[in-house]
Amino acid sequence: MQLLDGKKTSAELKEELRQEVEQRKAQGKKIPHLAAILVGDDGASRTYVNAKVKACEAVGFESTLIRKEADISEEELLKLVHDLNMDPEIDGFIVQLPLPKHIDEDKVTLAVAPEKDVDGFHPENLGRLVLGLPTFVSATPNGIMELLARYNIETSGKDCVVIGRSNIVGTPMSILLSRNSNPGNCTVTLTHSRTKNLAEITRRADIVVAAIGKPEFVKADMIKEGAVVVDVGIHRIDDPSKKSGFSLLGDCDFEAISKKASYITPVPGGVGPMTIASLMANTMKAVKMRE
Ligand code: GUN
Numbered sequence: 001m002q003l004l005d006g007k008k009t010s011a012e013l014k015e016e017l018r019q020e021v022e023q024r025k026a027q028g029k030k031i032p033h034l035a036a037i038l039v040g041d042d043g044a045s046r047t048y049v050n051a052k053v054k055a056c057e058a059v060g061f062e063s064t065l066i067r068k069e070a071d072i073s074e075e076e077l078l079k080l081v082h083d084l085n086m087d088p089e090i091d092g093f094i095v096q097l098p099l100p101k102h103i104d105e106d107k108v109t110l111a112v113a114p115e116k117d118v119d120g121f122h123p124e125n126l127g128r129l130v131l132g133l134p135t136f137v138s139a140t141p142n143g144i145m146e147l148l149a150r151y152n153i154e155t156s157g158k159d160c161v162v163i164g165r166s167n168i169v170g171t172p173m174s175i176l177l178s179r180n181s182n183p184g185n186c187t188v189t190l191t192h193s194r195t196k197n198l199a200e201i202t203r204r205a206d207i208v209v210a211a212i213g214k215p216e217f218v219k220a221d222m223i224k225e226g227a228v229v230v231d232v233g234i235h236r237i238d239d240p241s242k243k244s245g246f247s248l249l250g251d252c253d254f255e256a257i258s259k260k261a262s263y264i265t266p267v268p269g270g271v272g273p274m275t276i277a278s279l280m281a282n283t284m285k286a287v288k289m290r291e
Pocket of ligand 1: 094095096097098119139140
């Protein structure tokens with residue numbers, strides 16, 4: 001078994017971006033500027049947004065973190081999105097999800113200008129992805145494709161099973177892997193909570209992408225010997241034996257599956273860091289598009 005090391009690969013990606021920023025500086029070009037809106041005080045969202053801001057610092061981007069109380073009105077949030085759309089200094093921005101219940105996430109996603117939508121959540125960008133047109137591919141699927149590419153994983157003609165059909169991961173992942181591209185050209189099965197005989201389906205897969213959002217849902221007996229396993233989940237589980245008081249688990253039973261898989265992403269240190277590096281790459285793309 002070989003690890004698909006997202007920590008190492010994302011560091012390489014970020015180093016390439018850092019060098020590109022240096023070149024841009026030397027040429028007097030604009031330094032990419034990413035803004036993030038964080039609403040409320042959700043612990044996981046705070047951790048993710050802080051990691052994104054830290055990554056901006058590491059690659060030499062400008063960053064702006066806008067924090068708002070959980071009781072911000074939808075109207076006020078939409079106004080803030082509009083202001084960022086119009087701000088010539090900001091090249092791209094994200095609104096960290098989930099949002100408080102009283103705010104319509106779809107409305108907010110639609111309000112982001114597609115050319116600044118570095119998360120790739122806007123229907124225009126998702127539509128462009130489906131059609132194979134240049135777009136911002138949302139960060140997690142983009143990061144997984146980059147990881148497969150950099151490890152030279154053969155995907156052409158392979159049977160791939162994606163578990164989970166979210167707009168952010170499962171659905172775009174299934175489209176990207178089935179496209180006529182490299183990585184790509186897989187025969188993809190998109191499975192979800194209503195899929196019957198899931199284990200039978202996953203056992204046939206050469207590549208499994210687990211994005212179901214349930215800790216250690218995928219067991220070793222669901223995986224074929226030699227399969228490539230990509231684990232998108234990350235769950236903080238109470239663990240008194242740990243100094244921190246918790247462990248991080250993925251959607252896959254890593255210990256058992258790693259004895260069967262040819263390649264597997266660890267949690268943490270697999271897909272997560274690749275997601276952040278991809279967001280940085282999308283922001284670099286945004287600044288270039290605006291030029
Ligand atoms: N919440 C969980 N993942 C993401 C992401 O990639 N982007 C945003 N904006 N919110 C998220």
